[in-house]
Amino acid sequence: MGQAVEALGLNLPQLIAQIANFVVLLVILRLTLYKPILKMLDERKAKISEGLGAAETARAEAAAAQANIQGQLDTARKEGQELVANAQGIAARIQAEAREQAARDREAATERARAEIQLERDRAIADLRGEFADITVRAAEKVIGQSLDRQGHQRIIDETLAESSFGGS
Amino acid sequence: MKLVYIVVAIAALGGWLAVGLLFAQGPQPEIVVPAEVLTKLGPLNITNTMLTAWIVMAMLIVFSFVATRSMKLMPSGIQNFFEAIIGFLLAQMEEIAGEKNARKFFAVVATIFLFVIVSNWFGLMPFFNAIGKTEDVGHEIFHELASPEPEKLTLAADGTYEEKHKFAGWKMDDAGGMVVAKSGAKAVDFEVEVGETPGQALDRYIVFLAKEFAGFEIDDEALHHPTAEQVAAAAATLDGTGAPLLMMAEGHDEHAQEGHGLESPALHATIAGVDFEDSQKMALVIPFFRGVYSDINNTLALGIIAFFMIEFWGFQALGFGYLKKFFNLNGINSFVGILELLSEFIRIISFAFRLFGNIFAGEVLILMLTFLMPFLFVDIIYGLELFVGFIQASVFALLTLVFATMAVEHHGEEDHHGDDHHDEDAAADAHYHPGAAQAH
Numbered sequence: 001m002g003q004a005v006e007a008l009g010l011n012l013p014q015l016i017a018q019i020a021n022f023v024v025l026l027v028i029l030r031l032t033l034y035k036p037i038l039k040m041l042d043e044r045k046a047k048i049s050e051g052l053g054a055a056e057t058a059r060a061e062a063a064a065a066q067a068n069i070q071g072q073l074d075t076a077r078k079e080g081q082e083l084v085a086n087a088q089g090i091a092a093r094i095q096a097e098a099r100e101q102a103a104r105d106r107e108a109a110t111e112r113a114r115a116e117i118q119l120e121r122d123r124a125i126a127d128l129r130g131e132f133a134d135i136t137v138r139a140a141e142k143v144i145g146q147s148l149d150r151q152g153h154q155r156i157i158d159e160t161l162a163e164s165s166f167g168g169s
Numbered sequence: 170m171k172l173v174y175i176v177v178a179i180a181a182l183g184g185w186l187a188v189g190l191l192f193a194q195g196p197q198p199e200i201v202v203p204a205e206v207l208t209k210l211g212p213l214n215i216t217n218t219m220l221t222a223w224i225v226m227a228m229l230i231v232f233s234f235v236a237t238r239s240m241k242l243m244p245s246g247i248q249n250f251f252e253a254i255i256g257f258l259l260a261q262m263e264e265i266a267g268e269k270n271a272r273k274f275f276a277v278v279a280t281i282f283l284f285v286i287v288s289n290w291f292g293l294m295p296f297f298n299a300i301g302k303t304e305d306v307g308h309e310i311f312h313e314l315a316s317p318e319p320e321k322l323t324l325a326a327d328g329t330y331e332e333k334h335k336f337a338g339w340k341m342d343d344a345g346g347m348v349v350a351k352s353g354a355k356a357v358d359f360e361v362e363v364g365e366t367p368g369q370a371l372d373r374y375i376v377f378l379a380k381e382f383a384g385f386e387i388d389d390e391a392l393h394h395p396t397a398e399q400v401a402a403a404a405a406t407l408d409g410t411g412a413p414l415l416m417m418a419e420g421h422d423e424h425a426q427e428g429h430g431l432e433s434p435a436l437h438a439t440i441a442g443v444d445f446e447d448s449q450k451m452a453l454v455i456p457f458f459r460g461v462y463s464d465i466n467n468t469l470a471l472g473i474i475a476f477f478m479i480e481f482w483g484f485q486a487l488g489f490g491y492l493k494k495f496f497n498l499n500g501i502n503s504f505v506g507i508l509e510l511l512s513e514f515i516r517i518i519s520f521a522f523r524l525f526g527n528i529f530a531g532e533v534l535i536l537m538l539t540f541l542m543p544f545l546f547v548d549i550i551y552g553l554e555l556f557v558g559f560i561q562a563s564v565f566a567l568l569t570l571v572f573a574t575m576a577v578e579h580h581g582e583e584d585h586h587g588d589d590h591h592d593e594d595a596a597a598d599a600h601y602h603p604g605a606a607q608a609h
Contacts, residue, residue, distance in 0.1 A: 011203075013212045022470060032230060033255070037236075037240075
């Protein structure tokens with residue numbers, strides 16, 4: 001045993017020194033390496049999971065906003081369509097009314113013109129009638145005054161008629 | 170055409186190997202198992218493995234300090250590198266031990282891994298086992314023989330040596346100071362045997378010097394038991410060629426009485442010293458750097474730490490219930506418990522020798538190959554050693570982790586948790602196939 005120990009170079013102070021070396025290295029590396037790096041790794045892990053959570057939330061929010069906007073757009077489109085339809089209805093009504101009015105106006109105008117023509121014609125007939133009577137009266141006066149024969153009568157009437165401006169119709 | 174290429178390639182490889190053999194051959198390796206002592210600090214030998222361990226520690230501490238000096242959330246450069254390593258280790262450990270245990274064991278297991286792997290890989294640097302200080306072995310042997318209180322030899326009360334001791338050295342140009350191990354240096358070893366008196370050893374030493382340095386011809390049997398005539402002839406040869414010279418003391422002068430000389434029984438003369446020529450030294454290069462874990466002290470220290478931490482965690486997790494695993498009265502289980510207890514201690518030895526054996530063998534292999542076949546083949550071994558260095562670090566750390574995980578687990582039939590099946594399975598695997606993990 002003793003010989004084996006010597007042959008291998010086993011040596012108690014060296015063994016203790018090596019154990020001490022390891023302990024020193026352990027303590028120092030714990031301070032300079034493991035603690036800061038494990039802390040950093042954990043921190044980064046937390047940050048990343050936090051970031052992922054935030055991204056998830058943001059995505060959900062964006063989706064919600066998108067849906068909201070889509071809904072609003074749909075509503076607006078529907079409203080617009082309704083408005084357009086309304087306007088088209090109104091326009092059609094106005095057009096129809098205008099057409100009706102125009103037709104009515106035209107009719108009225110025709111009516112009026114016709115009435116006026118009638119009136120004019122009536123007046124013209126009345127005037128003619130008065131004139132005719134007048135002529136007749138004057139022709140009669142002449143007849144009475146000159147006592148004329150038949151031929152005379154005829155001549156007188158013809159003369160009277162020729163004197164009057166009443167020529168035909 | 171193709172054949173030409175193959176021939177040229179083989180010729181080039183052969184030429185390369187020949188160049189290596191002619192100009193770059195390493196010295197004949199002087200394999201020393203104990204780490205060489207560079208200097209002494211009180212009771213503590215500062216060995217080359219100790220020095221290397223300190224350098225490795227300093228590297229680890231400095232680099233880790235630089236890496237974590239100003240931590241950024243977005244890592245880059247050295248911080249990224251260290252984070253990757255720590256992250257990798259943590260992930261591996263969590264897989265084996267579960268998240269909670271991995272955190273608990275992390276510092277110790279990671280330190281074991283980092284210390285071992287950096288030591289192993291650093292030990293593959295070319296200046297390892299090559300640059301060192303020289304020890305003048307030729308003079309040292311004479312002083313050890315002549316001294317009444319030698320340092321390396323042990324003299325019994327009857328004036329003979331109690332223990333065998335081998336003085337190893339190389340035939341070198343130079344001794345003293347810092348050197349790079351020269352190519353092709355020849356190893357020359359002188360061994361002091363049990364039951365020999367200093368005088369007899371001196372006679373053999375004279376014959377040994379004559380044979381190795383002056384071309385004195387003698388067979389091996391006579392080298393171990395030279396006759397007086399042979400010793401005289403050897404001394405004459407040394408005198409004739411001039412190197413190395415035996416310095417004879419004149420008659421019985423005071424030097425001899427003070428222990429500065431030694432009487433040769435064969436020559437009947439007191440020899441005051443040996444003088445080596447400058448180009449004919451017997452010396453040994455003591456490398457400044459040697460692989461940390463090619464020293465059994467260092468691997469044993471690591472094994473003891475692993476053992477201690479495993480038992481500590483066991484007690485911490487289970488209190489004195491931890492001992493139930495070893496001491497119980499359940500028929501056959503009480504016997505198994507004793508075996509378990511024994512295996513806990515045997516682990517220290519298996520930890521220590523697995524690492525020591527692998528790393529030491531690797532160093533010897535590299536030294537032998539640089540001596541036998543410098544260039545080319547040794548590159549393959551370097552590649553292999555990179556792998557071995559990683560494997561050994563992993564195995565040591567992994568076994569520590571697995572044993573620790575087993576130690577903190579609840580034993581006994583009634584408390585088998587269903588929820589952490591994964592952990593138990595991993596530990597059970599390691600438990601039932603320890604051979605697989607220890608095969609390396």
